[in-house]
Amino acid sequence: MEGARTMFTRGTSWNYISPFGRKRVPEYTYSGSDNSLMYIYFCSPLAELLVKFIPGWLAPNVITLLGLALSLAGYFLVHFHTPKFNEPCSSWVWFVLAFCTFAYQTLDNIDGKQARRTNTSSALGLFVDHGVDALNIVLSSQNVMALLQLGSRETAWACLAVWSATSTPFFFATWEEHFTGSLYLGPFNGPTDGVLIVCISYVITGLADDPTHLWNAGFGLGMSRAEAMISFYGMCVLFTVFGNIYSVHKELRLRNSQRFRQPWNSILATCHAMSLVVPFCLHLSIGYCIIGPHSTDLRTSFWFLGFSFLMLVCLG
Numbered sequence: 001m002e003g004a005r006t007m008f009t010r011g012t013s014w015n016y017i018s019p020f021g022r023k024r025v026p027e028y029t030y031s032g033s034d035n036s037l038m039y040i041y042f043c044s045p046l047a048e049l050l051v052k053f054i055p056g057w058l059a060p061n062v063i064t065l066l067g068l069a070l071s072l073a074g075y076f077l078v079h080f081h082t083p084k085f086n087e088p089c090s091s092w093v094w095f096v097l098a099f100c101t102f103a104y105q106t107l108d109n110i111d112g113k114q115a116r117r118t119n120t121s122s123a124l125g126l127f128v129d130h131g132v133d134a135l136n137i138v139l140s141s142q143n144v145m146a147l148l149q150l151g152s153r154e155t156a157w158a159c160l161a162v163w164s165a166t167s168t169p170f171f172f173a174t175w176e177e178h179f180t181g182s183l184y185l186g187p188f189n190g191p192t193d194g195v196l197i198v199c200i201s202y203v204i205t206g207l208a209d210d211p212t213h214l215w216n217a218g219f220g221l222g223m224s225r226a227e228a229m230i231s232f233y234g235m236c237v238l239f240t241v242f243g244n245i246y247s248v249h250k251e252l253r254l255r256n257s258q259r260f261r262q263p264w265n266s267i268l269a270t271c272h273a274m275s276l277v278v279p280f281c282l283h284l285s286i287g288y289c290i291i292g293p294h295s296t297d298l299r300t301s302f303w304f305l306g307f308s309f310l311m312l313v314c315l316g
Contacts, residue, residue: 031181031182031183032177032182032183032184032185033182033183033184033185034185034189034191034192035184035185035186035187035189036185036186036187036188036189036192036193037187038192038193038196039109039185039192043105043106043109043192043196044109046106046109047106047109047110047113048113050106050110051110051113051114051117054110054114056117056118058114059120060111060112060114060115060118060120060121060125061111061124061125061128063107063110063111063114064107064108064111064125064128064129064132065128065132066107067103067104067105067106067107067108067111067132068104068132068135068136070100070103070104070107071100071101071104071136071139071140072139073100074096074097074099074100074101074104074139074143075139075142075143077093077096077097077100078093078097078142078143078146079142079299081093082146082151083299084151084298084299085142085145085146085149085150085151085159085298085299086149086150086151086152087151088211088212089146089211091205091206091207091208091211092206093206094147094202094203094205094206094211095202095203095206097143097202098199098200098202098203098206101140101143101195101198101199101202102195102196102199104136105191105192105195105196105199108129108132108133108191111125111129112129127314130174130313130314131310131314133170133191134170134309134310134313134314135306135310137166137167137170137306137309138302138303138306138309138310140166140195140198141162141163141166141167141302142299142302143198144162144166144198145158145159145162145298145302147198147201147202147205147215148162148215148226148229148230149211149212149215149216149226150162150226151298156291156298158226158227158230159291159298159302160287160288160291161230161234162230162233163287163302163305164234164237164284164287165230165233165234165236165237166190166233167284167309168237168241168280168284169189169190169237169240169241170190170313171277171280171309171312171313172240172241172244172245172277173185173244174313175244175248175273175276175277176244176247176248178276179248179251179252179273180247180248180251184247186240186243188236189240190236190240194233194236201229215229245274248270248273249270249273252269252270252273253269253270255269256269279312280312283305283308283309283312286305286308287301287305290304
């Protein structure tokens with residue numbers, strides 16, 4: 001929301017939205033699209049089918065929070081069985097986590113359809129949905145670390161790679177939306193395809209006779225299966241970020257071409273836009289400093305990074 005700023009007022013009161021922002025809130029309309037084939041032909045039709053069974057009086061935000069509750073339940077279940085990311089879990093734990101993750105994604109799709117169905121779409125609903133999605137990044141990234149058994153000190157770098165691969169696309173999608181006014185998700189994206197891949201990984205792990213050996217076994221090119229999976233996600237994230245940057249540059253170039261004729265103005269505008277990425281880069285740098293061979297409590301460290309990430313994407 002343009003005009004939304006964190007500001008202090010007299011005394012001890014605190015406002016997140018400025019007076020100008022409060023005037024603009026009623027004018028806000030959501031713009032976005034998910035172009036994943038899995039979303040178009042599976043996730044969206046499933047949500048359309050299920051939303052018909054939801055009573056009209058149920059607020060979309062309640063559906064959003066129900067999805068968060070399921071995601072938290074799955075997280076704490078895994079936390080109980082493998083607090084340090086290296087203890088083995090029973091097969092049923094992964095099946096339950098797969099259900100919780102898929103249910104979260106489905107409810108995340110349903111809440112928006114319920115809002116449009118009942119004509120209750122609002123900027124507040126979008127903020128709640130966005131904040132819950134950001135929190136789920138913190139939860140799901142640690143679940144993946146536990147899945148791949150990355151708790152040993154030798155694989156601390158892999159935990160950071162998982163965190164980077166999950167948080168980076170979310171941040172850059174938010175960054176792109178800030179400039180373009182629309183949340184565009186490509187033909188292959190994390191919120192749809194990435195979550196489904198993770199759900200399948202949970203199910204495969206639950207079916208395996210030896211889940212630990214499943215991900216530590218060799219894949220090829222001197223990598224284990226866990227390292228191959230992380231590398232695959234890393235490549236996907238790299239292409240996604242390049243797409244975000246290109247979209248922002250294209251939008252700024254269009255805006256400047258309508259006001260100025262000098263091409264360097266759009267370049268300067270893009271450089272200014274990239275300066276807003278610096279806090280997130282510092283966030284990742286801090287992570288690489290505090291998490292390393294001497295880390296003793298990875299979960300606490302990632303919750304520290306998680307809360308700083310939530311501030312970047314929700315209060316920035």
